[in-house]
Amino acid sequence: MMPRAQFTVQSSRRTEILDITDEVAARVAEMRVDQGLACVNVAHCTCALYVNENESGLVADTLRLVEEMSRRDDWRHDRIDDNAAAHLAASIIGSSVVLPVAGGRVELGTWQRIMLLEMDGPRRRRVTVQVVADGR
Numbered sequence: 001m002m003p004r005a006q007f008t009v010q011s012s013r014r015t016e017i018l019d020i021t022d023e024v025a026a027r028v029a030e031m032r033v034d035q036g037l038a039c040v041n042v043a044h045c046t047c048a049l050y051v052n053e054n055e056s057g058l059v060a061d062t063l064r065l066v067e068e069m070s071r072r073d074d075w076r077h078d079r080i081d082d083n084a085a086a087h088l089a090a091s092i093i094g095s096s097v098v099l100p101v102a103g104g105r106v107e108l109g110t111w112q113r114i115m116l117l118e119m120d121g122p123r124r125r126r127v128t129v130q131v132v133a134d135g136r
Contacts, residue, residue, distance in 0.1 A: 003031035004130040011047075011121035015063055019054045020127060021106075021113045027129040028106050035134035038106055041096040042127050046086035046120035048093035054113040066093075066117065086119035093117060101131055 005027040009018055020040075028038050042049055052058065066089045075084030097114060100107040108114075116125065 002130055002132055003033055004128065005030065006126055006128050009116055009125045009127060011118035011123055011125065013118070014121055015067065016118045016121065017054075017059045017062060018116045018118065019113050020049075020116050021054075021108070023127070024114050024129055025106050028101060028131060029104060031131050032104060033101055033131045033133045034104055036101045037132045038099045038101050039096055039130050039132070040099070040114060040127065041130075042116060042125055043095070044090075044123075044125055046083055046090055047123075047125055048090045048095060048117045048119070049097050050093055050115050050117065051097055051099070051108070051112050052115060053111040054115065055111075059115075062115075062117070066119065083120045089117075089119055 007023050007027065009020060011018065024038070024040055040049060052062070070085035070089040072085070077084035077087060116127070118125070
């Protein structure tokens with residue numbers, strides 16, 4: 001059985017970036033897996049996960065890039081929900097990240113953080129963390 005945990009994140013704006021690193025790290029630590037891989041997934045179609053620095057300028061630049069690359073006035077899906085840009089950006093960025101676990105901790109670089117990109121908020125999002133233990 002692979003250890004698994006879930007938690008929720010509440011966004012407060014239409015588009016925003018939330019740092020979920022501490023929540024993920026806590027869940028991985030609770031699983032008591034020494035070595036393996038942690039898969040972090042958000043089970044929603046209009047938000048995404050990525051790993052990068054949580055620096056305010058970079059966060060603003062990321063939001064700007066995502067908005068500029070997906071903004072259009074003629075997306076067909078907008079006739080239904082007016083959130084086609086969010087769906088398309090989430091498809092490009094992705095809904096999961098896989099990270100190594102060593103010594104019971106998620107391994108990240110000095111400035112790396114696990115970031116949730118909300119593009120259709122405010123919403124409550126469910127994040128799943130599952131660890132595959134190294135069988136050695």
